[in-house]
Amino acid sequence: MSESPLIEDRCRPLRGAEHRLDAPQIIALLKQLDGWEIVNERLHREFRFADYKSTLLFVNAVAWLAERENHHPDLEVGYSRVMVAYSTHDVGGLSRNDFICAAKIEALTSL
Protein backbone atom coordinates (compact mmCIF):
# COMPACT_ATOMS: atom_id res chain seq x y z
CA MET A 1 0.00 0.00 0.00
CA SER A 2 1.26 3.44 -0.89
CA GLU A 3 2.47 5.55 2.00
CA SER A 4 2.25 8.88 0.23
CA PRO A 5 -0.06 11.49 1.79
CA LEU A 6 -3.66 10.80 0.82
CA ILE A 7 -4.09 14.14 -0.87
CA GLU A 8 -1.23 13.43 -3.29
CA ASP A 9 -2.46 9.97 -4.14
CA ARG A 10 -4.90 8.93 -6.87
CA CYS A 11 -7.52 6.19 -6.82
CA ARG A 12 -6.60 3.03 -8.65
CA PRO A 13 -8.63 -0.07 -9.41
CA LEU A 14 -8.85 -2.22 -6.28
CA ARG A 15 -10.67 -5.52 -6.33
CA GLY A 16 -10.75 -8.27 -3.76
CA ALA A 17 -10.71 -8.56 0.00
CA GLU A 18 -6.92 -8.20 0.17
CA HIS A 19 -7.44 -4.48 -0.45
CA ARG A 20 -9.93 -4.16 2.40
CA LEU A 21 -8.50 -2.06 5.20
CA ASP A 22 -8.39 -3.48 8.73
CA ALA A 23 -9.16 -1.47 11.86
CA PRO A 24 -5.59 -0.28 12.59
CA GLN A 25 -5.19 0.90 9.00
CA ILE A 26 -8.52 2.74 9.16
CA ILE A 27 -7.59 4.43 12.44
CA ALA A 28 -4.25 5.54 10.99
CA LEU A 29 -5.83 6.99 7.84
CA LEU A 30 -8.61 8.76 9.76
CA LYS A 31 -5.86 10.81 11.44
CA GLN A 32 -5.08 12.35 8.05
CA LEU A 33 -8.68 13.58 7.74
CA ASP A 34 -10.74 16.19 9.54
CA GLY A 35 -14.34 15.60 10.53
CA TRP A 36 -14.81 12.23 8.86
CA GLU A 37 -16.03 9.24 10.81
CA ILE A 38 -16.96 5.62 10.20
CA VAL A 39 -20.73 5.09 10.19
CA ASN A 40 -22.21 1.74 9.14
CA GLU A 41 -18.83 0.71 7.72
CA ARG A 42 -18.72 3.74 5.46
CA LEU A 43 -16.45 6.77 5.60
CA HIS A 44 -18.85 9.55 6.32
CA ARG A 45 -19.00 13.33 6.67
CA GLU A 46 -21.73 15.97 6.57
CA PHE A 47 -21.21 19.29 4.81
CA ARG A 48 -23.52 22.26 5.42
CA PHE A 49 -24.32 25.19 3.14
CA ALA A 50 -26.16 28.49 3.27
CA ASP A 51 -28.74 27.67 0.61
CA TYR A 52 -29.90 25.12 -1.93
CA LYS A 53 -27.87 26.48 -4.82
CA SER A 54 -24.65 26.20 -2.84
CA THR A 55 -25.64 22.69 -1.77
CA LEU A 56 -26.26 21.57 -5.34
CA LEU A 57 -23.09 23.15 -6.68
CA PHE A 58 -21.13 21.23 -4.05
CA VAL A 59 -22.83 18.03 -5.22
CA ASN A 60 -21.62 18.80 -8.73
CA ALA A 61 -18.06 19.44 -7.58
CA VAL A 62 -18.08 16.12 -5.74
CA ALA A 63 -19.47 14.44 -8.85
CA TRP A 64 -16.69 15.89 -10.98
CA LEU A 65 -14.13 14.45 -8.57
CA ALA A 66 -15.97 11.14 -8.45
CA GLU A 67 -15.81 10.82 -12.23
CA ARG A 68 -12.14 11.81 -12.38
CA GLU A 69 -11.17 9.26 -9.74
CA ASN A 70 -13.76 6.75 -10.97
CA HIS A 71 -14.88 6.33 -7.37
CA HIS A 72 -18.38 7.43 -6.49
CA PRO A 73 -19.75 8.18 -3.04
CA ASP A 74 -23.32 7.81 -1.84
CA LEU A 75 -24.85 11.23 -1.25
CA GLU A 76 -27.80 12.34 0.82
CA VAL A 77 -28.85 15.77 -0.33
CA GLY A 78 -31.09 18.06 1.70
CA TYR A 79 -31.82 21.75 1.39
CA SER A 80 -28.62 22.89 3.08
CA ARG A 81 -26.65 19.75 3.76
CA VAL A 82 -24.93 16.91 1.96
CA MET A 83 -23.98 13.67 3.62
CA VAL A 84 -21.06 12.06 1.78
CA ALA A 85 -20.41 8.35 2.36
CA TYR A 86 -17.63 6.32 0.78
CA SER A 87 -17.06 2.61 0.71
CA THR A 88 -15.56 0.28 -1.88
CA HIS A 89 -17.96 -2.34 -3.16
CA ASP A 90 -15.19 -4.26 -4.93
CA VAL A 91 -13.31 -4.97 -1.70
CA GLY A 92 -16.39 -5.46 0.50
CA GLY A 93 -15.53 -2.66 2.90
CA LEU A 94 -13.24 0.34 3.07
CA SER A 95 -10.23 0.76 0.82
CA ARG A 96 -7.52 3.40 0.55
CA ASN A 97 -9.52 4.88 -2.36
CA ASP A 98 -12.25 5.96 0.07
CA PHE A 99 -9.74 7.92 2.13
CA ILE A 100 -8.07 9.43 -0.93
CA CYS A 101 -11.41 10.80 -2.14
CA ALA A 102 -12.33 12.05 1.33
CA ALA A 103 -9.04 13.94 1.52
CA LYS A 104 -9.64 15.47 -1.90
CA ILE A 105 -13.16 16.59 -0.97
CA GLU A 106 -11.81 18.11 2.20
CA ALA A 107 -9.17 19.95 0.16
CA LEU A 108 -11.84 21.09 -2.29
CA THR A 109 -13.87 22.72 0.48
CA SER A 110 -10.73 24.42 1.80
CA LEU A 111 -9.78 26.09 -1.47
Added chain:
Amino acid sequence: MSESPLIEDRCRPLRGAEHRLDAPQIIALLKQLDGWEIVNERLHREFRFADYKSTLLFVNAVAWLAERENHHPDLEVGYSRVMVAYSTHDVGGLSRNDFICAAKIEALTSL
Protein backbone atom coordinates in the same frame (compact mmCIF):
# COMPACT_ATOMS: atom_id res chain seq x y z
CA MET B 1 -57.83 22.98 -2.19
CA SER B 2 -57.44 23.31 -5.94
CA GLU B 3 -58.93 20.51 -7.96
CA SER B 4 -56.95 21.15 -11.12
CA PRO B 5 -54.74 18.29 -12.35
CA LEU B 6 -51.49 18.19 -10.40
CA ILE B 7 -49.36 18.70 -13.47
CA GLU B 8 -51.08 22.01 -14.27
CA ASP B 9 -50.79 23.31 -10.73
CA ARG B 10 -47.93 25.26 -9.14
CA CYS B 11 -46.59 25.11 -5.61
CA ARG B 12 -47.67 27.93 -3.34
CA PRO B 13 -46.66 28.78 0.21
CA LEU B 14 -48.43 26.44 2.63
CA ARG B 15 -47.93 26.78 6.34
CA GLY B 16 -49.77 25.17 9.21
CA ALA B 17 -51.41 21.84 9.92
CA GLU B 18 -54.61 22.83 8.09
CA HIS B 19 -52.72 22.22 4.84
CA ARG B 20 -51.62 18.74 5.89
CA LEU B 21 -53.30 16.10 3.78
CA ASP B 22 -55.26 13.32 5.43
CA ALA B 23 -55.21 9.70 4.33
CA PRO B 24 -58.18 9.86 1.89
CA GLN B 25 -56.70 12.94 0.21
CA ILE B 26 -53.32 11.21 -0.08
CA ILE B 27 -54.88 8.10 -1.59
CA ALA B 28 -56.80 10.21 -4.12
CA LEU B 29 -53.71 12.16 -5.18
CA LEU B 30 -51.53 9.04 -5.44
CA LYS B 31 -53.89 7.87 -8.20
CA GLN B 32 -52.69 10.78 -10.33
CA LEU B 33 -49.07 9.56 -10.03
CA ASP B 34 -47.18 6.57 -11.35
CA GLY B 35 -44.69 4.64 -9.23
CA TRP B 36 -44.73 6.91 -6.20
CA GLU B 37 -45.43 5.54 -2.74
CA ILE B 38 -45.59 6.76 0.84
CA VAL B 39 -42.52 5.70 2.84
CA ASN B 40 -41.94 7.06 6.34
CA GLU B 41 -44.57 9.74 5.74
CA ARG B 42 -42.78 11.01 2.67
CA LEU B 43 -43.79 10.80 -0.98
CA HIS B 44 -41.13 8.62 -2.45
CA ARG B 45 -39.90 7.25 -5.77
CA GLU B 46 -36.67 5.72 -7.08
CA PHE B 47 -35.33 6.59 -10.51
CA ARG B 48 -32.62 4.50 -12.20
CA PHE B 49 -30.07 5.51 -14.80
CA ALA B 50 -27.47 3.92 -17.03
CA ASP B 51 -24.47 5.71 -15.57
CA TYR B 52 -23.29 8.31 -13.10
CA LYS B 53 -23.41 11.23 -15.52
CA SER B 54 -27.04 10.56 -16.32
CA THR B 55 -27.77 10.21 -12.62
CA LEU B 56 -26.18 13.56 -11.79
CA LEU B 57 -27.83 15.36 -14.68
CA PHE B 58 -31.20 14.14 -13.40
CA VAL B 59 -30.31 15.51 -9.96
CA ASN B 60 -29.66 18.87 -11.57
CA ALA B 61 -32.95 18.82 -13.45
CA VAL B 62 -34.77 18.03 -10.20
CA ALA B 63 -32.88 20.86 -8.50
CA TRP B 64 -33.93 23.30 -11.20
CA LEU B 65 -37.55 22.34 -10.64
CA ALA B 66 -37.09 22.52 -6.87
CA GLU B 67 -35.82 26.08 -7.11
CA ARG B 68 -38.56 27.15 -9.51
CA GLU B 69 -41.30 25.75 -7.28
CA ASN B 70 -39.42 26.69 -4.10
CA HIS B 71 -40.05 23.18 -2.84
CA HIS B 72 -37.03 20.96 -2.29
CA PRO B 73 -37.01 17.17 -1.99
CA ASP B 74 -34.57 15.03 -0.07
CA LEU B 75 -32.40 13.06 -2.48
CA GLU B 76 -30.36 9.93 -2.03
CA VAL B 77 -27.88 9.71 -4.87
CA GLY B 78 -26.02 6.53 -5.79
CA TYR B 79 -24.07 5.57 -8.88
CA SER B 80 -27.10 4.79 -10.99
CA ARG B 81 -30.10 5.65 -8.85
CA VAL B 82 -31.77 8.60 -7.20
CA MET B 83 -34.30 8.30 -4.43
CA VAL B 84 -36.59 11.34 -4.39
CA ALA B 85 -38.58 12.02 -1.22
CA TYR B 86 -40.98 14.90 -0.70
CA SER B 87 -42.64 16.14 2.43
CA THR B 88 -43.64 19.61 3.63
CA HIS B 89 -41.91 20.70 6.80
CA ASP B 90 -44.19 23.71 7.21
CA VAL B 91 -47.33 21.58 7.48
CA GLY B 92 -45.76 18.73 9.47
CA GLY B 93 -46.55 16.09 6.87
CA LEU B 94 -47.60 15.85 3.25
CA SER B 95 -49.12 18.76 1.36
CA ARG B 96 -50.49 19.20 -2.15
CA ASN B 97 -47.11 20.77 -3.05
CA ASP B 98 -45.40 17.38 -2.62
CA PHE B 99 -47.75 15.82 -5.16
CA ILE B 100 -47.46 18.73 -7.59
CA CYS B 101 -43.67 18.38 -7.63
CA ALA B 102 -43.86 14.60 -7.95
CA ALA B 103 -46.15 14.99 -10.98
CA LYS B 104 -43.76 17.47 -12.55
CA ILE B 105 -40.74 15.20 -12.03
CA GLU B 106 -42.70 12.34 -13.55
CA ALA B 107 -43.52 14.56 -16.53
CA LEU B 108 -39.86 15.60 -16.80
CA THR B 109 -38.73 11.99 -17.11
CA SER B 110 -41.40 11.35 -19.74
CA LEU B 111 -40.36 14.18 -22.05
